[in-house]
Amino acid sequence: MQLWSDRRLRLSLTGLGVQCLLALLAVGAFSVNTGNNLLYLVFSLMxxxxxxxxxxxxRALQGLKVVGLEEGNLFARVRGGLRLRLQDGGRGRLRGLELHLTLDDSQVEPGFLGRTTRNGEALVVLHARAGHRGWTRARRLELRTxxxxxxxxxxxxxxxxQELLILPHPRTPPAPPAGWRGEGHRTVTQEGTSSPEGARPWRAGDPPGRVHWKRTAQRSQLWVRTFQEERPQGLHLRLDLTAWAPGRPFERELERLSGAVLxxxxxxxxxxxELHGAEAAREVRGHTPCWRALALVQAEGAGERPAPEPPLS
Incomplete structure (x- = not known):
């Protein structure tokens, strides 16, 4: 039962409120007809x-102001979190609020704010599930109590x-076939156990098999060998936008690359x-910058999926 409504405020009776209101009217009618002071007292209390x-x-709805809405890493068709920061004017006030966020082409689960802190800040995590990659817009926040x-x-x-960027769905990439040009590994030398690197003085816990006997004889004290090995340091991805036409195959390729980044x-x-377009090529580094680049790219070609190219040199 809705009592009144305007653009920013809505007041309505719950089921329990309707029952209490009917009981209130009944008690008021009996008190007027009978003139019983006890019924008047009950009516006043209700x-x-x-x-x-x-x-x-x-009062629970007053004094709150939205400071910011942080998207984090929100993927398409995956349940993710939105961090909503609120500024509290009535510090430490008991709220008991349900928070409902309206997000274009997305489903957002309600959040709950019980009591705000005394430093004037409140953080609520809202779980959302977006429908597609790219920009979306948060329209309105509804506070209910x-x-x-x-x-x-x-x-x-x-x-x-406020605009939010939805990242491509991180599809688990299959094992790349021989000659797949989309990804390659970069390596760097790190300390390990593969090949001799040098020697250093013995430390407690060093295995006896690593003793460097020649250096030990020269220095008259125990020295041990140090080793290094080749470990994969990074993943390099390539995407040729001119070889893809807009459509589901292109979106699946973006999802595969997003899964590789994950x-x-x-x-x-x-x-x-590494992104190759019709006008220029550019390269981005880092997990989040790569995801954001994949979320914003558009296919620039008119053909089908390209055939595998020779492997990276």
Whole structure:
């Protein structure tokens, strides 16, 4: 049952509130007909309960201001988190708020804000599931509360109008066939156990098999060998935009590359992405910059998927 509505505020009765209101009207009618002072007292207490519920729930909605909405790494068709930062004017006030975010072509689960901190800041994580990659827009934030008693629900609307970037769905990439040009490995020498690098003085815990006997005889003290090995340091990805036409195959290729970036991040490896367009080529480095570049690119060709090219040199 909606009592009134405007652009920024809505007040409505809950099911329990409707029952209490009917009971209130019944008690008021009996008290008028009978003149019983006890019924007048009960009527006054029930009416006061409604007034207290309305005043406190209205105070719970006041004094909040949106500071920012952080997207983090939000992937298409994957449940991810949005960090909503609020500034609290009534520090430490009990709120009991449900937060509903309106996001274009996305489903956002409600969040909850119970009590804000006394430093004036509040952080709420909202879980969203976007439908496609690219830019989307957060339209409005709705604050709802039934605090206290659950008789009256108040809602306040805050306009956001903020753009968020949705990253491509991180599809698990299959094992690349021989000659696949889309990705390659870069290596760098790191300390390990593969080939001799040098020698250093013995330390507690060094295995006896690493003792460098020639250097030990020269220095009259124990020296051990140090080793190095080749370990994969980074992943290099390439995407030729002129070889792809807009459509589902191009989107699946972006999802495959996005999944490769995710695997590199989980394996704590560096990643770089080389994009070739009709006008120029550019290269980006880092996991998040690569994801954002994949989210914004557009196919520039009119052909089908290119055939595999010779492997990287």
């Amino acid at each position: 009416l006061g309960l409604f007034l207290v519920s309305g005043v406190l729930s209205r 039934r605090f206290p008693f659950g008789l009256v629900e108040k809602a306040r609307f805050l306009d956001l109008d 695997q590199a991040r989980l394996q704590k490896r560096d990643v770089s992405l």
